[in-house]
Amino acid sequence: MERADAARNRARILEAAAALFAAEGAPNVTMDDIARAAGVGRGTLYRRYPDRASIALALLDEHERVLQEKLLRGEPPLGPGAPPAERLAAFYSAMVELLEDHAHLVLGAETGRSRFETGAYGFWRAHVHALVTAAGTPAPDALADTLLAPLAPDLYTYQRDRGLTPDRITAALTHLAKAALS
Amino acid sequence: MERADAARNRARILEAAAALFAAEGAPNVTMDDIARAAGVGRGTLYRRYPDRASIALALLDEHERVLQEKLLRGEPPLGPGAPPAERLAAFYSAMVELLEDHAHLVLGAETGRSRFETGAYGFWRAHVHALVTAAGTPAPDALADTLLAPLAPDLYTYQRDRGLTPDRITAALTHLAKAALS
DNA sequence: GTGCAAGCGGACACGGTGTCCACTTATGGG
DNA sequence: CCCATAAGTGGACACCGTGTCCGCTTGCAC
Incomplete structure (x- = not known):
């Protein structure tokens, strides 16, 4: 079972990533950018998505x-x-x-x-x-x-x-x- | 006109790069590897070839x-x-x-x-x-x-x-x- | 309310890139 | 033959992105 804060963060990450990919082009977006835009730490981001490709896939x-x-x-x-x-x-x-x-x-x-x-x-x-x-x-x-x-x-x-x-x-x-x- | 040492270094760079690409696979070879294998400094390497792609092209x-x-x-x-x-x-x-x-x-x-x-x-x-x-x-x-x-x-x-x-x-x-x- | 595991986040180390500049050396003219 | 000079050299350096690690926090079940 997924904790509520975890689910919320997942949603924020995907939302932020979609916006950044659209604005900057996927290859120009760093993991750090995504974490910052989503308001989460790097560790949190990496916990779910080990790289950009997995975010894109999601x-x-x-x-x-x-x-x-x-x-x-x-x-x-x-x-x-x-x-x-x-x-x-x-x-x-x-x-x-x-x-x-x-x-x-x-x-x-x-x-x-x-x-x-x-x-x-x-x-x-x-x-x-x-x-x-x-x-x-x-x-x-x-x-x-x-x-x-x-x-x-x-x-x-x-x-x-x-x-x-x-x-x-x-x-x-x-x-x-x-x-x-x- | 190209100086003699420059020509020699160019040849050594290409030779070293070809060997490394064959041995390790191109994506796993760093510019540093190539410079070291060719016996030249990083600056010398970058002077001619700004990235791996240009070496591959040559x-x-x-x-x-x-x-x-x-x-x-x-x-x-x-x-x-x-x-x-x-x-x-x-x-x-x-x-x-x-x-x-x-x-x-x-x-x-x-x-x-x-x-x-x-x-x-x-x-x-x-x-x-x-x-x-x-x-x-x-x-x-x-x-x-x-x-x-x-x-x-x-x-x-x-x-x-x-x-x-x-x-x-x-x-x-x-x-x-x-x-x-x- | 409390115990605890899941979740969090930032500090850190690492590795590759590309730049910069003081030194060296080939080259051609005097 | 030697010197002036400009091309060439090489390594130190700063920067950036990645991925990891661990002490802290927080949601959840009881």
């Missing part, structure tokens, strides 16, 4: 769960029922939305390889792997990662900064999905 | 130039003359070879977004963009980045660590190339 968790639920049990084409190529295209489109809303705040903290170690990546990977296998393409193991690569938060923010619109990125991904799983 | 430069030359003026299918889909597949294959030889040593230093800021990425991007445009696909701007994403060094080392072989990765990329630019 902030993302809810949004990811919603999408995961839709993939497993939602309506086609996102959920089961549609042909693999269309399910992949729908997944891409949903992920672009998710990135558009949250990449600049949060995903920036998942720098480099740590991205692949998260549970979320495992889920996306399993989903795409199933689609790829259903479509009967060669080397499904490798192809699943390959098809997830364009969703790297780093790449997305880079593309957005270069002036590409979400629509245009989605268009490219839709073409890719249809072509790769035909 | 080490990669030669290999990248060779491939770039082949893309511009080499034999088909890598060079001009073959259909876009086959040129892209050949490019993927060559990049996998390059990653296999050097990713674990060097590309690890190009962490996160800095990858996109390098001249090399610009070159790959222009090349793929030309192929994509020639193939007449929609949203060529976005698609060029999308098709380069699977070559991220982070992803490559992750796939290799998970047991995927270069052959298998190349197979997935070949399928992707043929499918995307048909």
Whole structure:
């Protein structure tokens, strides 16, 4: 059971972190900043979240769960029922939305390889792997990662900064999905 | 004009850095390590290379130039003359070879977004963009980045660590190339 | 009200980065 | 051949972020 003050502090930490990530960009926010903004000590912060990535993960968790639920049990084409190529295209489109809303705040903290170690990546990977296998393409193991690569938060923010619109990125991904799983 | 001792130190720095990157993995090597191994002071090191990424870049430069030359003026299918889909597949294959030889040593230093800021990425991007445009696909701007994403060094080392072989990765990329630019 | 464990927070040590400046040395002109 | 000079050198230093540790506080159950 969690003590009341602990719960309150957890909420304050997440709230403060979300605000700071949004204002400064996740990589520019230090653990110290977060602790100070939340009005807690460093020790308290580290007790729950050993690093920035785990805070980002906690902030993302809810949004990811919603999408995961839709993939497993939602309506086609996102959920089961549609042909693999269309399910992949729908997944891409949903992920672009998710990135558009949250990449600049949060995903920036998942720098480099740590991205692949998260549970979320495992889920996306399993989903795409199933689609790829259903479509009967060669080397499904490798192809699943390959098809997830364009969703790297780093790449997305880079593309957005270069002036590409979400629509245009989605268009490219839709073409890719249809072509790769035909 | 560069003084003789400066040239000698530059060579020693690059040699020491290459050895350390190979032995310890690029992210685990500090600037101090490199300076000590090269037998120069920190100031000397920083004078030429302000960070690890610039050292990695210098080490990669030669290999990248060779491939770039082949893309511009080499034999088909890598060079001009073959259909876009086959040129892209050949490019993927060559990049996998390059990653296999050097990713674990060097590309690890190009962490996160800095990858996109390098001249090399610009070159790959222009090349793929030309192929994509020639193939007449929609949203060529976005698609060029999308098709380069699977070559991220982070992803490559992750796939290799998970047991995927270069052959298998190349197979997935070949399928992707043929499918995307048909 | 009281005992106590969970929670708290700031002080601390560590390690890496990047800067700065007094010293050294190669180089080219006299 | 030697000297003036500017490029080059190297290590000391200050700064910053991280993560840990431990004495104190506080909520909770009885």
